[in-house]
Amino acid sequence: MxxxxxxxxxxxxxxxxxxxxxxxxxxxxxxxxxxxxxxxxxxxxxxxxxxxxxxxxxxxxxxxxxxxxxxxxxxxxxxxxxxxxxxxxxxxxxxxxxxxxxxxxxxxxxxxxxxxxxxxxxxxxxxxxxxxxxxxxxxxxxxxxxxxxxxxxxxxxxxxxxxxxxxxxxxxxxxxxxxxxAYGPRMDTDGKYTEVMIKWLDCIRDGRNPLIYGDGSTTMDFVYxxxxxxxxxxxxxxxxxxxxxxxGNCEETSLKQLLDVLLKVNNSTLEPEFREENSINPVSRRLADISKAKKLLNFTPTVSLEQGMKELTQWYFEKTAIKTNA
Ligand SMILES: NC(=O)c1ccc[n+]([C@@H]2O[C@H](COP(=O)([O-])OP(=O)(O)OC[C@H]3O[C@@H](n4cnc5c(N)ncnc54)[C@H](O)[C@@H]3O)[C@@H](O)[C@H]2O)c1
Structure with missing residues (x-):
């Protein structure tokens, strides 16, 4: 081309x-x-x-x-x-x-x-x-x-x-x-609306049980x-x-499953703690059909959630270690 x-x-x-x-x-x-x-x-x-x-x-x-x-x-x-x-x-x-x-x-x-x-x-x-x-x-x-x-x-x-x-x-x-x-290294970590996976990584680093608001069944399609x-x-x-x-990645992942992957790649045995949902989320499911992008753009996602979470973890822990040591 x-x-x-x-x-x-x-x-x-x-x-x-x-x-x-x-x-x-x-x-x-x-x-x-x-x-x-x-x-x-x-x-x-x-x-x-x-x-x-x-x-x-x-x-x-x-x-x-x-x-x-x-x-x-x-x-x-x-x-x-x-x-x-x-x-x-x-x-x-x-x-x-x-x-x-x-x-x-x-x-x-x-x-x-x-x-x-x-x-x-x-x-x-x-x-x-x-x-x-x-x-x-x-x-x-x-x-x-x-x-x-x-x-x-x-x-x-x-x-x-x-x-x-x-x-x-x-x-x-x-x-x-x-x-x-979207997720991966360089995602926003300090803003007011920090993504849940960054909050969970903080918990894993500090040995605190990660919190899930609601029952963890809300799904998303995480793309690297x-x-x-x-x-x-x-x-x-x-x-x-x-x-x-x-x-998207064509994979429907619940918040609970996302946390499981994050705990797994970090060899963590922490248990989630469930809390009452404090806001109503009108979007309870996300799953992309990407056949059009596959066909017309030749687009295929290449990074699995597990691999992506490994890379996110490594980047975030390196970044926060530099901050702590500074
Ligand atoms: N991250 C996601 O999950 C996601 C999902 C769907 C769509 N998008 C879209 O993808 C695009 C990139 O998103 P992202 O996740 O990289 O977000 P991001 O906030 O990291 O990137 C947006 C950039 O735009 C800059 N910006 C904002 N307002 C500006 C202004 N007035 N003038 C100049 N620069 C300005 C910000 O400083 C930032 O660097 C955005 O259009 C976003 O809406 C993101």
Whole structure:
């Protein structure tokens, strides 16, 4: 297949983030002319970029995607865009105005400026949140989004539809990737909404019993971050346009099973302690049907949950040991 990245200028919004930093690492191997990154570090970090920040191919801008003039100057001369900068689901709920400015208005700017500067294709980071509680399991892309109850999910759905309309109005090529539950090294560990697996790793390290709120039967489809990065590259390299793809691992894992895997890879005999659920989770199941991504993008997840949890554990314990010793 023709390597579209070679000698191209690629713009990555949110490239200092968890998934974005792995996308940049994949891109570097494909000999781009230049990779331009914008990130305001609301979540991402210089540490995430340590493997490439000094690479002469990379041009990093600490800045905000809400700055339309800056986005205009960065998108001028760009061939391809990975639009990954976004607020997390809880941050959108806590401040919908910020959610609007970052998720909707700035995504509109990305689309508008892509047309203005004749960008060849945009790869848009969407989310399984568009489904809310899906109608079918495994969930195909054709399930409707009417069960979504979150601002975040609404914004991602709108983003997909925005690019779709720009394809029809202006011919802007795009692909939207609906990631399921991403995990792996560099996931956020210090934020207000730290993921449960990081809290459990803290328990394992400190010898405390991990807590499960509810009965642990809620399921998710955990997909390793490097697999997501590979899906992004495949979406750019393929000629596919005007399509949304589920990106998951095709494995339904309950919270209880997730904890069991985490305990196993850490040789831990700790027992979970169950607590009453303190909030209602409207999404009790997640399981991706990824046959469309398999067929059209040649995407197959390669990292098992057990292997991924090993890598997450190793990274997290090394990171926290450095902090403790500092
Ligand atoms: N992590 C997941 O499980 C998951 C699941 C589905 C979809 N997604 C989507 O994938 C994309 C990447 O997610 P992630 O997990 O890497 O999150 P992340 O928070 O690590 O990365 C997003 C990056 O965007 C940056 N950013 C946020 N607002 C910005 C702004 N106004 N200007 C400039 N930079 C800004 C952040 O600093 C961060 O580095 C996002 O669009 C997210 O919604 C993630």
């Amino acid at each position: 023709h390597n579209k990245v070679k000698d191209s200028v690629i713009f990555v919004t949110g490239g200092a983030g968890f998934i974005g930093s792995y996308v940049v690492e994949e891109l570097i191997q494909l000999q781009p002319k230049k990779i331009i990154i914008i990130d305001n570090f609301i979540r991402g970090s210089k540490a995430n970029m340590k493997n490439f920040i000094n690479n002469p191919l990379v041009e990093f801008h600490e800045g905000d995607i809400r700055d339309t003039a800056k986005m205009d100057s960065l998108i001028a001369g760009t061939d391809y865009i990975f639009h990954m900068a976004a607020l997390r689901i809880n941050a959108c709920a806590a401040n919908p105005q910020d959610g609007f400015d970052v998720m909707l208005k700035s995504t509109f700017d990305v689309a508008q400026l892509s047309v203005k500067h004749k960008v060849k294709k945009v790869i848009y980071s969407s989310s399984a949140s568009v489904y809310g509680l899906a109608q079918h399991f495994p969930t195909p892309e054709t399930d409707n989004p009417y069960n979504n109850q979150t601002f975040y999910g609404a914004a991602k759905m709108w983003g997909e539809q925005l690019f779709r309309s720009f394809k029809f109005m202006y011919g802007l090529d795009y692909a939207a990737l609906r990631y399921f539950n 971050v490097k697999d997501i990065a590979k899906a992004n590259i495949a979406a750019l390299q393929s000629d596919v346009t005007d399509e949304a793809f589920n990106i």
